[in-house]
Amino acid sequence: xxxxxxxxxxxxxxxxxxxxxxxxxxxxxxxxxxxxxxxxxxxxxxxxxxxxxxxxxxxxxxxxxxxxxxxxxxxxxxxxxxxxxxxxxxxxxxxxxxxxxxxxxxxxxxxxxxxxxxxxxxxxxxxxxxxxxxxxxxxxxxxxxxxxxxxxxxxxxxxxxxxxxxxxxxxxxxxxxxxxxxxxxxxxxxxxxxxxxxxxxxxxxxxxxxxxxxxxxxxxxxxxxxxxxxxxxxxxxxxxxxxxxxxxxxxxxxxxxxxxxxxxxxxxxxxxxxxxxxxxxxxxxxxxxxxxxxxxxxxxxxxxxxxxxxxxxxxxxxxxxxxxxxxxxxxxxxxxxxxxxxxxxxxxxxxxx
Numbered sequence: 250x251x252x253x254x255x256x257x258x259x260x261x262x263x264x265x266x267x268x269x270x271x272x273x274x275x276x277x278x279x280x281x282x283x284x285x286x287x288x289x290x291x292x293x294x295x296x297x298x299x300x301x302x303x304x305x306x307x308x309x310x311x312x313x314x315x316x317x318x319x320x321x322x323x324x325x326x327x328x329x330x331x332x333x334x335x336x337x338x339x340x341x342x343x344x345x346x347x348x349x350x351x352x353x354x355x356x357x358x359x360x361x362x363x364x365x366x367x368x369x370x371x372x373x374x375x376x377x378x379x380x381x382x383x384x385x386x387x388x389x390x391x392x393x394x395x396x397x398x399x400x401x402x403x404x405x406x407x408x409x410x411x412x413x414x415x416x417x418x419x420x421x422x423x424x425x426x427x428x429x430x431x432x433x434x435x436x437x438x439x440x441x442x443x444x445x446x447x448x449x450x451x452x453x454x455x456x457x458x459x460x461x462x463x464x465x466x467x468x469x470x471x472x473x474x475x476x477x478x479x480x481x482x483x484x485x486x487x488x489x490x491x492x493x494x495x496x497x498x499x500x501x502x503x504x505x506x507x508x509x510x511x512x513x514x515x516x517x518x519x520x521x522x523x524x525x526x527x528x529x530x531x532x533x534x535x536x537x538x539x540x541x542x543x544x545x546x547x548x549x550x551x552x553x554x555x556x557x558x559x560x561x562x563x564x565x566x567x568x569x570x571x572x573x574x575x576x577x578x579x580x581x582x583x584x585x586x587x588x589x590x591x592x593x594x595x596x597x598x599x600x601x602x
Contacts, residue, residue: 250302255309258299259316262292266320270327279327286320293320354602355462355591358577359445362464365488369481371443371466374433376426378447379406382415384425388556389505402451419449423465423570424505427549430467431557438564439470445573458589462573469549469559469566475508478546478567486514490580497540506547506568513540517581541579544571 266286273279286293293316303309352360363373376384391398393415406417426444434440444465451459468477475498482496494517498510516523516539523539525531533539546569551561574588590598 250299250304252303252305252308252312255299255303256312258296259312262286262296263316263319263323265292266323270323273327273331276328276331279324279331282327283324287317287324293317351602353591353599354577355573357602358573359462359464361489362573362576363443363445365485366443366466368488369441369484371441374426374430374442374444375446376423376429376444378420378449379417380420380425381411382418383413384428385418385420385422387415388428388553389424390550390552390556391504395504404449404451420446421450422448423463424568426465427467427505427553427568428557431469431554431559436558438559438566440467440566442467448572458574458592460592461588463570464573464576465568465570467549467566467568469554469564471564473548473565473567475548475567478548478569481567482512482546482569489576490514490517498546501545501547503545503547505550505553506545507550509545509547511542512544512546512569512571513542514579515539516541517579543576543579544569546570 266282269282269285270279273282285291288294297313297317300306300309300313367373385403386395386398387393403421404419406419408417410416423444423446426442426446430440430442430444442465444467445462446465447460448463449460466481468481479496479498482498486494486496493515495515497513497515499513501509501511503509516533519525519533519539523533523537525533546567549566549568554561554564554566574591578588578591
């Protein structure tokens, strides 16, 4: 046998083992192949005994040693790979937990606000987000062609006009629920309502979105005064923003409340001082004054009570409401300068909550 013929037979053994190892998925299979090729009756062992028939035994011996080393290296590599595969599919190992989402930050705020007001007897309700002009404007002391309607930047729905209820609109505020709640209770106070819903206005910038959420509080009973309103606002401020937070009301005008107020909460960062240091040299950049404006409130206008079938000479009430996004972004530590981020769908942002 020539050296070339012997070398070809050795190469064939290497090729066959290489092919066999490609389908080896366990350490047991690798060990079986080791026996098949390098065992006492293995392919390589039987071939090594044929060296006596080769004309150049010295060169054949070198080829034999090189081939054996190659076979052993291939088996060692396959053994390591099989061990890794075995570890990967080990059923005793804990599985990878699937990625789980969480409640959107706006929904988290809704749940928290609902819980806060439920503790003092408010009932959570929800009214239409596409409603009649009657409930959105006219029943709230804003008759047709009243200039106050221009402030709301309303979306009107392309739908037939009702002779009594007027046009269909996308609700500009949750106040449409006030008269609806009076009607639901057959105009029989007491009423303690918290209404959370979407609102729509034709505004879009860093502090406004065309769709946003509001919560609306309404209390109607005998002897309700501004002191009850102020106490409720202080209670909410402390519960939502933390102990020590105060509310402030400033005279304003809303068509459906009289008197009307703008509502401010004390800043949580500077604790209402307007400064970040005791020496009052570094102004709070977040609030600049110690207060944050959040929304509106006031005593329910007599005409609104009448629209709900309630006698304003016997009952009084207060109402308040503002945007959930605005309320949430004022929480300490958030300092969001663009509420549109809440609706961006950017997981890098949402994962932080």
